[in-house]
Amino acid sequence: MKKKAISVLMALAMTAGMVGGSVSMVNAENLSSGEYVYEELEDAEITYFHFSVEGKELFEKEIAAYNEIHPNVKINLELVGGGTDWRSTLKAEISSGQAPDVIAFEGASDFDTFGDLLEDLSDQPWVENVYENSINDCKINDTVIALPAGVVCYGLLYNKPVFEACGIDVASITSYDAMDEAFGKVQAAIDAGELAEEFPDLEAVVSVPGAEKWVLANHGSNPALQSEFGSAFDTYKAKELEFKYADALKDYVDLLVKYSPDADKPEALVAVDYDSAMGGSFCIGRTAVIQMGQWVAQVIEEVDPELLENIGVLPMPLKGVDEDNICYGIASYLVVNKNSDDAKKAAAKDFLRWLYMSDEGKALVSSNISIPMNNFEDYPSSNVISRACEEYAQAGNTFSLVFGGCPDGWLDLLGAGIQGYISGDKEWSTVVEEAKTNWAEMRQ
Numbered sequence: 001m002k003k004k005a006i007s008v009l010m011a012l013a014m015t016a017g018m019v020g021g022s023v024s025m026v027n028a029e030n031l032s033s034g035e036y037v038y039e040e041l042e043d044a045e046i047t048y049f050h051f052s053v054e055g056k057e058l059f060e061k062e063i064a065a066y067n068e069i070h071p072n073v074k075i076n077l078e079l080v081g082g083g084t085d086w087r088s089t090l091k092a093e094i095s096s097g098q099a100p101d102v103i104a105f106e107g108a109s110d111f112d113t114f115g116d117l118l119e120d121l122s123d124q125p126w127v128e129n130v131y132e133n134s135i136n137d138c139k140i141n142d143t144v145i146a147l148p149a150g151v152v153c154y155g156l157l158y159n160k161p162v163f164e165a166c167g168i169d170v171a172s173i174t175s176y177d178a179m180d181e182a183f184g185k186v187q188a189a190i191d192a193g194e195l196a197e198e199f200p201d202l203e204a205v206v207s208v209p210g211a212e213k214w215v216l217a218n219h220g221s222n223p224a225l226q227s228e229f230g231s232a233f234d235t236y237k238a239k240e241l242e243f244k245y246a247d248a249l250k251d252y253v254d255l256l257v258k259y260s261p262d263a264d265k266p267e268a269l270v271a272v273d274y275d276s277a278m279g280g281s282f283c284i285g286r287t288a289v290i291q292m293g294q295w296v297a298q299v300i301e302e303v304d305p306e307l308l309e310n311i312g313v314l315p316m317p318l319k320g321v322d323e324d325n326i327c328y329g330i331a332s333y334l335v336v337n338k339n340s341d342d343a344k345k346a347a348a349k350d351f352l353r354w355l356y357m358s359d360e361g362k363a364l365v366s367s368n369i370s371i372p373m374n375n376f377e378d379y380p381s382s383n384v385i386s387r388a389c390e391e392y393a394q395a396g397n398t399f400s401l402v403f404g405g406c407p408d409g410w411l412d413l414l415g416a417g418i419q420g421y422i423s424g425d426k427e428w429s430t431v432v433e434e435a436k437t438n439w440a441e442m443r444q
Helices: 003-017 053-067 086-095 108-113 125-129 132-138 160-165 176-191 213-219 222-229 232-237 246-258 266-271 294-303 342-357 359-365 384-395 410-423 428-442
Strands: 044-050 073-079 102-105 147-159 289-293 311-314 326-336
Touching (some): 044 053, 044 086, 044 342, 053 073, 053 342, 053 359, 125 342, 132 147, 132 326, 147 160, 147 294, 147 384, 176 246, 213 410, 222 232, 222 246, 222 326, 246 410, 266 410, 289 294, 294 384, 311 384, 326 342, 342 359
Parallel strands (some): 044 102
Antiparallel strands (some): 147 289, 147 311, 147 326
């Protein structure tokens, strides 16, 4: 509904009601929107606590739009982040009896730390819209305690024209073997000089930023870890790692190395950093594939806007386990403070319902990020890579993100181990045993 029309309705309602700022005479049907059903609320003042200081302008727009239909709910925005430890601030507010009513969390460790705050949201209507592969990360003991506010997604980004020039049907790359065959076909065309005229700088298939532990460990190992543990919270609680799918992770690493510019001297890959692999290789057409996600869209656009429009996403095959999935996980969660009074909790839940179910709310929250819900088809992200990842999410072909539940420091050690394997300094069996031992020790 247009803002002007809403404002007129509100003016009429308040003129007719004149009851302490309440909206008792509002036509609920006219103020409902999308899947959001308008309900009258008691006067309330709530605090919305978020760690993303960069989101200030968007959050203020969301609050202002919500107040068009609920002017009797005052929402105080509290942003704590940047160089400030937001968790310490939140703990201090809880201790002083000033805990906020709607709170943004980053993941499983926050659910554990602030578990006494978490309201049961299982009965909220947006729950049925959340993708099946995402809802488990919003639960503790089968109880939904958080709304998934946005996602991070990544896979193997690829240059579509290169694959088209090689006559490859990308839709058929749904398995490890199919990917190996396709990459081999591209590399053979490069070596034969068949692509030199159209892609003169192309020298290999895959950029591998081996110097970046977060690429190979945090992101690269996520499929194997998620397949073992299931959810981020279960990962966080796990005392031991069996590393059931370590061999499948090895196969994935081997595949990337096999088709990299340094396939003949893989030890050189551990010196290839992010800038070299992205701006110095993939973005300028020296390679056609790289493991990255939605966050690199701006980088690609700055170097080659045309390339960005021709980026697709391939799966990260976990051989013999799940071979057609990308990684698609929740970047932030919104929870409601169960210790707030009833009027505040009602307002907090209604605010979240409006944000993620009304047409106006959906247009705002999806302006620059994908939402893991099936009611956002008409509100796609403006990010090309996010939109490509969304196709996998809608089909249920995703690994949720669990690496944030690993023991502190463990991923750095795993990353070093993978680097040692690539450079030939370690056997894979040693990498696996060290990873299992380190996990157990760190969880004691």
